[in-house]
Amino acid sequence: MGTGVEVKVEGLSKSFGRANIWSDLTFTMPAGEINVLLGPSGTGKSVFLKCLIGLLKPEHGSIVIHDTDLVRTNADRLYEIRKLFGVLFQDGALFGSMNLFDNIAFPLREHTKKGEPEIRDIVMEKMDMVGLTGDEMKLPGEISGGMRKRAGLARALVLDPEIVLFDEPDSGLDPVRTAYLNQLIVDLNQKTDSTFLIVTHDINTAQTLPDNIGIMYHKHLAMFGPRELLLTSEDPVVAQFLNGRKEGPIGMSEEKDADEQAAEQAGNKPAFEVPPMKPQIMPTDGGKRAAQGRRLDRVMGMMHELPPKAQQAITDSLSADERHRYGVGVGSHRRH
Numbered sequence: 001m002g003t004g005v006e007v008k009v010e011g012l013s014k015s016f017g018r019a020n021i022w023s024d025l026t027f028t029m030p031a032g033e034i035n036v037l038l039g040p041s042g043t044g045k046s047v048f049l050k051c052l053i054g055l056l057k058p059e060h061g062s063i064v065i066h067d068t069d070l071v072r073t074n075a076d077r078l079y080e081i082r083k084l085f086g087v088l089f090q091d092g093a094l095f096g097s098m099n100l101f102d103n104i105a106f107p108l109r110e111h112t113k114k115g116e117p118e119i120r121d122i123v124m125e126k127m128d129m130v131g132l133t134g135d136e137m138k139l140p141g142e143i144s145g146g147m148r149k150r151a152g153l154a155r156a157l158v159l160d161p162e163i164v165l166f167d168e169p170d171s172g173l174d175p176v177r178t179a180y181l182n183q184l185i186v187d188l189n190q191k192t193d194s195t196f197l198i199v200t201h202d203i204n205t206a207q208t209l210p211d212n213i214g215i216m217y218h219k220h221l222a223m224f225g226p227r228e229l230l231l232t233s234e235d236p237v238v239a240q241f242l243n244g245r246k247e248g249p250i251g252m253s254e255e256k257d258a259d260e261q262a263a264e265q266a267g268n269k270p271a272f273e274v275p276p277m278k279p280q281i282m283p284t285d286g287g288k289r290a291a292q293g294r295r296l297d298r299v300m301g302m303m304h305e306l307p308p309k310a311q312q313a314i315t316d317s318l319s320a321d322e323r324h325r326y327g328v329g330v331g332s333h334r335r336h
């Protein structure tokens with residue numbers, strides 16, 4: 001399996017005709033980390049995923065992967081770079097007439113010169129990874145939505161992608177299936193060390209799965225950063241979205257109008273307390289993901305730039321060894 005790669009987005013803007021979707025997106029997804037992108041419906045999250053894989057072209061800005069700017073590169077290089085991506089579409093996007101084995105084998109037969117014995121080994125390995133061993137001969141119509149997603153995930157992984165994009169992997173799943181899928185995503189990230197970007201509307205997923213969170217709002221990226229920064233944020237948009245509240249600047253049609261906001265403020269609602277952070281989902285085997293170690297170095301290096309609550313959340317998450325290694329937490333009474 002290849003390891004993940006950094007994705008650096010700078011000053012990215014996209015319009016359709018005169019309708020601007022978003023402007024000036026600037027953020028970096030660190031190599032191998034799990035990133036979640038949130039935002040009200042229609043803010044252009046899917047459009048962003050399509051820009052990443054080269055299906056849409058932004059008018060301004062750059063997306064740099066392996067020193068190549070996808071926005072400006074030539075068609076041959078774009079074709080090569082696209083092979084680094086695995087994509088899990090919302091419904092799994094499986095071919096209805098093909099059994100799961102053939103669906104999952106499809107990218108290998110299309111894009112590689114591998115022989116059938118090798119293809120079989122790879123398909124069986126990926127089916128095992130997503131817990132579908134024994135279901136090779138089933139048709140997509142014969143299995144549950146959760147299984148279709150896992151089959152789509154196996155197919156997204158067969159070319160050993162360095163970047164995996166998930167478009168609402170939890171849509172249409174019940175909370176228990178979503179919990180299993182999120183655990184699977186963490187375990188896969190541990191195995192592959194690929195860079196993951198997950199678009200979701202599920203708040204629990206956003207609170208427990210990612211290393212980093214981004215929120216699209218009002219045609220721009222309201223905030224992107226380590227989970228501790230966003231999950232402790234008192235920024236009205238970020239806190240409203242991450243806690244699924246009705247009160248706040250986001251309304252039914254994205255933004256509340258001035259009257260709605262004034263009425264809310266006149267109601268003298270008590271100030272909203274950001275609830276305590278939920279712990280992040282850890283790999284099943286009790287080990288760590290390679291990205292976790294790299295991320296810790298990274299966030300410890302940016303501590304001084306973070307607000308006190310985010311700093312505290314990071315300090316609280318450290319093990320005794322880590323506290324010792326980074327020389328922090330003296331005087332703190334929390335123990336791990």
Ligand SMILES: Nc1ncnc2c1ncn2[C@@H]1O[C@H](COP(=O)(O)OP(=O)(O)OP(=O)(O)O)[C@@H](O)[C@H]1O
Nearest residue numbers: 016021039040041042043044045046047048201216
């Ligand atoms: N090819 C296109 N041509 C014109 N407009 C488009 C095109 N694709 C998307 N849009 C518009 O871009 C906007 C953002 O759409 P997008 O599907 O990316 O939103 P989203 O944030 O993914 O929404 P949701 O959370 O509901 O899936 C919408 O207004 C949509 O109509």
